[in-house]
Amino acid sequence: MRYEMLGPLRIKDGDDYATINAQKVEIVLTVLLIRADRLVSLEQLMREIWGEDLPRRATAGLHVYISQLRKFLKAPGTAGNPVETRAPGYVLHKNPEDRIDAQDFPELVDVGRSLLREKRYDDAASCFGQALALWRGPILGQGGNGPAANGPIVDGFSTWLTEIRLECQEMLVECQLQLGRHREAVGMLYALTAENPMCEAFHRQLMLALYRSERQADALKVYQSVRKTLNDELGLEPGRPLQDLQRAILSGDMDLITPPLAMSGH
Numbered sequence: 001m002r003y004e005m006l007g008p009l010r011i012k013d014g015d016d017y018a019t020i021n022a023q024k025v026e027i028v029l030t031v032l033l034i035r036a037d038r039l040v041s042l043e044q045l046m047r048e049i050w051g052e053d054l055p056r057r058a059t060a061g062l063h064v065y066i067s068q069l070r071k072f073l074k075a076p077g078t079a080g081n082p083v084e085t086r087a088p089g090y091v092l093h094k095n096p097e098d099r100i101d102a103q104d105f106p107e108l109v110d111v112g113r114s115l116l117r118e119k120r121y122d123d124a125a126s127c128f129g130q131a132l133a134l135w136r137g138p139i140l141g142q143g144g145n146g147p148a149a150n151g152p153i154v155d156g157f158s159t160w161l162t163e164i165r166l167e168c169q170e171m172l173v174e175c176q177l178q179l180g181r182h183r184e185a186v187g188m189l190y191a192l193t194a195e196n197p198m199c200e201a202f203h204r205q206l207m208l209a210l211y212r213s214e215r216q217a218d219a220l221k222v223y224q225s226v227r228k229t230l231n232d233e234l235g236l237e238p239g240r241p242l243q244d245l246q247r248a249i250l251s252g253d254m255d256l257i258t259p260p261l262a263m264s265g266h
Helices: 023-034 042-050 058-073 101-117 121-133 152-178 182-195 200-212 216-234 240-250
Strands: 002-004 010-013 016-018 083-086 089-092
Touching: 002 101, 023 042, 023 058, 023 089, 023 152, 042 058, 042 089, 042 152, 058 083, 101 121, 101 152, 121 152, 152 182, 152 200, 182 200, 200 216, 200 240, 216 240
Parallel strands: none
Antiparallel strands: 002 010, 010 016, 083 089
C-alpha cells in the first residue's frame, strides 16, 4: 500500500488508485497518516475536522467517520484493519511494506543534503530530483484540492513540508550551478522567483546563473526587480549577499564565471 499525500490524497494498491470523496473522512485519514504509528486523541481529531467550533454530537460524528475510514481501508479477504482504537483515540498502523510519500520526501532530502555537504553534486542532484518528483500538486488542503485544514496538525505538517521543498529546490539549483549547468538552471529559477518573490536566495542564484550564461544585463535586471519588490512590500533593501553579488557583476568579477572544480567523485 502506498499513501500519497504530496498532492490530492490518494491510496495506491498495486496498479489501482483510490480516493476518498467525503471531506471529513479524508481529514481523519490525513491526520492519522501524519501521525502514523502514533496515538491521535479524539480531541485532536475533532479539532482538525471542526476547529474550535465543535458541533453538539462531535464525538458521535467522529466515530462515524472512523467507521467509514475503516471500511475504505479494509483489504478484501483480510480480517484486520490498520486503524486501531486505543484510548484516548486512534492509531493508524503502517505495515513494513507500506509507504507514505510525505515521509519518503524529507528522508530523500536528508540524504541529498548529506551528499551536497560531501560535494557529491551529481548524486545529490539526483536525490533532490527524486524527492521533488513525489510532489503532484497542492498538498493537504492547500490550494483547495484537499481537505480543508482547520487544525494545527495538518497546518503545521503542511508548512514544514513546504519549507523543506523550498530548501530542496534551492539545494538542487546549487548542485546545478556547481556542476556548471547554469543555462539549465535559468528557466527553473525564473519560475521559482515568480512563485517566491521575497526569497532572496532564488534571486541570487538566478543572477549568478544568468551572469555565467553571458547575460550580465539580465542578471542586473533581476537585482533591480527584487530590490523594487522588497522596497514596495516591506520597505527593505536586499540583503548583503545580493548586494555583494550585484557589485561583483557590475565590476565583471571573473571569479564568478567558473564554479569551483568540485565534480562528483573528486
